[in-house]
Amino acid sequence: MANKTTDTGIPGYNTATDAEVEAFSLDSYCIRLLLTEPFFAEVMRNITKIRDEKISTAGVTSRDGDLYLYWNPKFCASMPGMEMIGLLKHECYHLIFQHCTTRRMEPHNVHNMATDLAINSIIPYDELPKCGLIPGHPLKLDHVTDPMQLLRAQKLSDLIKNAPVGKSADWYFSYLLEEMPELADGGGEGEGEGGFGMDEHEGWGEMSDEEKAVINGKIKEAVGKAVKQCDRNGQWGSVSAEMRETLRKLVEDSVDWKRVLQNFVGTSQRLNKSSTLRKLNRKYPYIHPGTQRSHTAHVLVAVDMSGSVGDSDLERIYAVLGGMAKRVSFTFLPFDYTVDEANMFEWKKGQKKPPVRFRSGGTSFIAVNEFVKKHRNDYDGVIICTDGEAEDPGPSPIKRAWLLVPDTKLLFSAHNGDIVVKMDKDPNKKAQAA
Numbered sequence: 001m002a003n004k005t006t007d008t009g010i011p012g013y014n015t016a017t018d019a020e021v022e023a024f025s026l027d028s029y030c031i032r033l034l035l036t037e038p039f040f041a042e043v044m045r046n047i048t049k050i051r052d053e054k055i056s057t058a059g060v061t062s063r064d065g066d067l068y069l070y071w072n073p074k075f076c077a078s079m080p081g082m083e084m085i086g087l088l089k090h091e092c093y094h095l096i097f098q099h100c101t102t103r104r105m106e107p108h109n110v111h112n113m114a115t116d117l118a119i120n121s122i123i124p125y126d127e128l129p130k131c132g133l134i135p136g137h138p139l140k141l142d143h144v145t146d147p148m149q150l151l152r153a154q155k156l157s158d159l160i161k162n163a164p165v166g167k168s169a170d171w172y173f174s175y176l177l178e179e180m181p182e183l184a185d186g187g188g189e190g191e192g193e194g195g196f197g198m199d200e201h202e203g204w205g206e207m208s209d210e211e212k213a214v215i216n217g218k219i220k221e222a223v224g225k226a227v228k229q230c231d232r233n234g235q236w237g238s239v240s241a242e243m244r245e246t247l248r249k250l251v252e253d254s255v256d257w258k259r260v261l262q263n264f265v266g267t268s269q270r271l272n273k274s275s276t277l278r279k280l281n282r283k284y285p286y287i288h289p290g291t292q293r294s295h296t297a298h299v300l301v302a303v304d305m306s307g308s309v310g311d312s313d314l315e316r317i318y319a320v321l322g323g324m325a326k327r328v329s330f331t332f333l334p335f336d337y338t339v340d341e342a343n344m345f346e347w348k349k350g351q352k353k354p355p356v357r358f359r360s361g362g363t364s365f366i367a368v369n370e371f372v373k374k375h376r377n378d379y380d381g382v383i384i385c386t387d388g389e390a391e392d393p394g395p396s397p398i399k400r401a402w403l404l405v406p407d408t409k410l411l412f413s414a415h416n417g418d419i420v421v422k423m424d425k426d427p428n429k430k431a432q433a434a
Contacts (some may be wrong), residue, residue, distance in 0.1 A: 004430045010056060010131050011143040016077035024077035029084050029104040037085070037187040039247075042226035044069075046218065057131075058092045059200035061100055062207065062215045070200075079129060086127030090199060095219050096250070101212045104205035107184050112201045114173035118275035121165045122243060131196035135163040135172075156346075165241070173323060223250035232421070234264075234399070241414035263383060264401045264419055269354060300379040301347070302368045304386035306336040307361035311406040314421060317385045318355040320403070331379070336361035339371045350373055362390075369393035372400075 016024070025266055026049055033041035045059065047067045058071040069091055074085060094115065095098060105111040116133045126133055139157035144150045159179050163172065207215070227247055230236045237243060303317055329348045334340040336359040341357045366430070367385065372382050383401040388404050392412035401419040402410060414420050 002380050010075060010304055011140060013075050013078045013129065013131055016074050021073045021077045024073055026071060026076065028334070032085065032087045033088060037089070038233065038235050039226050039230050039237055040089050040092050043096065043222055043227055044088060046222040055198050055200050055255070057197070058087060058091065058362070059202060060094050061203040061314055063203070065211065067095060067218065079118065082127050082131045082382055086123050087129055087198060089123050090119055093122070094431070098219060099202045099419060100201070101150060101207065101215050102205070110176050110183050112197070113176060114169045116197060116199070117172040118167065118169040119159070119164065120165065124238070129198040133160055135165045137161060142228070154321065161235050196360050220251055223247060227251055233325070234372060241416050245414065245420055264383070266400065295302070298378065298380050300333060300382040301330050302335050302339070302382060302384045304336070304363055305334050306362045306363040308363065308389050309387050309405065311355070311357065313387070315355045316405065317403070318353060319421070320353055333371070334358040335368055335425070337364040338367050365390045365393035369396060371426055373397050
């Protein structure tokens with residue numbers, strides 16, 4: 001069949017036939033997100049998707065107080081499935097980091113490149129459309145034929161290839177202008193430089209302050225809802241532990257740290273079944289006994305009693321555990337550079353315990369993790385209460401939460417599946433979930 005669809009102008013992403021374009025469904029990828037990437041699926045639910053052949057790629061923007069994703073059907077239909085998922089993640093991150101509502105730095109073309117480089121640092125490479133700007137990887141230059149343009153594009157390509165991964169948009173903006181000042185003459189409104197880029201940024205920064213406030217409120221509400229839902233279900237898809245911390249900080253005033261811990265305990269529950277003659281068997285009444293179900297959570301709480309954790313911090317930790325003990329029983333394990341099994345005890349529902357210090361040495365999370373590995377079948381989850389000042393113990397064999405005392409942080413990146421929660425100085429305020 002002849003290809004009648006307008007050429008996107010993006011090398012390698014204008015190959016779809018009319019039949020493939022007609023058969024392409026953005027909804028199928030939104031469903032795929034729902035099944036595999038619940039965080040991004042929840043964010044995408046708040047965006048109106050509009051098919052638009054006038055743009056060459058895709059892009060998010062806001063208009064009249066609403067969020068929109070415009071997408072070119074031929075560009076999307078020409079894209080491998082994994083890259084389409086990466087494109088949707090990319091657009092979600094533009095909204096999450098409020099790139100389309102904050103003031104765009106001048107020149108605009110460099111700002112556009114900087115935001116793309118920052119976002120593409122946090123999406124797996126195999127999910128990214130290769131027409132995009134990806135730190136550590138050169139640009140595709142096959143379509144550049146003019147010698148002068150090729151020289152300029154090659155210099156930009158070398159800069160991006162040598163750029164470090166994981167920097168902010170502001171950092172990439174400064175890096176590009178310092179290393180290649182001539183980018184300031186790129187025209188201001190262009191997408192990237194010389195036609196490079198996987199999405200379009202038209203309409204950014206053109207709203208009034210009032211409109212920006214409304215849109216940012218909607219974005220924050222959507223992200224906050226997605227964060228709460230993923231924390232509640234314990235399912236984040238491919239979102240790394242470090243990015244979860246960043247996302248929680250973005251909506252920290254709407255995240256209650258105690259509720260995060262409660263959700264951690266709730267998702268650690270297991271279903272116990274037992275036979276009982278007091279219940280009828282639905283399938284075989286009066287022939288076989290019925291089934292009695294109960295939900296229990298056996299959580300290990302390891303409390304850092306090293307010298308770097310002060311007495312006031314221990315008092316806060318004991319108060320927190322006392323509140324949790326109203327809902328669940330757990331095992332209390334003191335530790336410093338070793339675990340103190342001699343002073344372990346079961347903290348049962350409703351009990352109140354005075355703050356007691358059992359140790360005062362150095363700190364080793366490795367000792368706790370080895371204990372957990374040894375007793376992995378005894379517990380459904382572990383909460384480590386600490387100031388975070390020790391080396392990385394490695395991944396945990398069971399669900400793990402870090403409860404950090406005020407003004408502290410982990411000295412390493414939390415592992416996938418971990419939850420990090422920061423207590424606030426003021427016990428009457430919400431603490432910061434990270």
